[in-house]
Amino acid sequence: MKQESKVILRERIGARLYLSNHEKRLIIEDYLSGNEARQSVFKHYPGYSEEHGKISKWMCQLGIEDKFEITLA
Numbered sequence: 337m338k339q340e341s342k343v344i345l346r347e348r349i350g351a352r353l354y355l356s357n358h359e360k361r362l363i364i365e366d367y368l369s370g371n372e373a374r375q376s377v378f379k380h381y382p383g384y385s386e387e388h389g390k391i392s393k394w395m396c397q398l399g400i401e402d403k404f405e406i407t408l409a
Contacts, residue, residue, distance in 0.1 A: 360394045367391055368403050 355363075367377040378387035395402060 357398065361398065361400075364391060364395055364398070364400055368400075 363377060363381050366381075367374055370377070374391040375387045378384065378391060392402070394400075
């Protein structure tokens with residue numbers, strides 16, 4: 337995980353966390369370039385312990401494919 341790419345510009349309104357598309361891309365790029373699970377990457381950035389599929393959702397929204405391709409036989 338890249339220490340210098342830690343998100344700084346996040347904005348909290350109440351208990352909700354809002355990230356820009358740029359910040360989401362940084363988190364996704366860190367996940368795709370490393371060997372860590374989405375859960376640990378997500379915990380590193382916003383500090384929440386539960387990811388709840390947010391990285392996958394962002395990847396779909398931004399048109400980025402996951403590093404693992406699932407094939408059904």
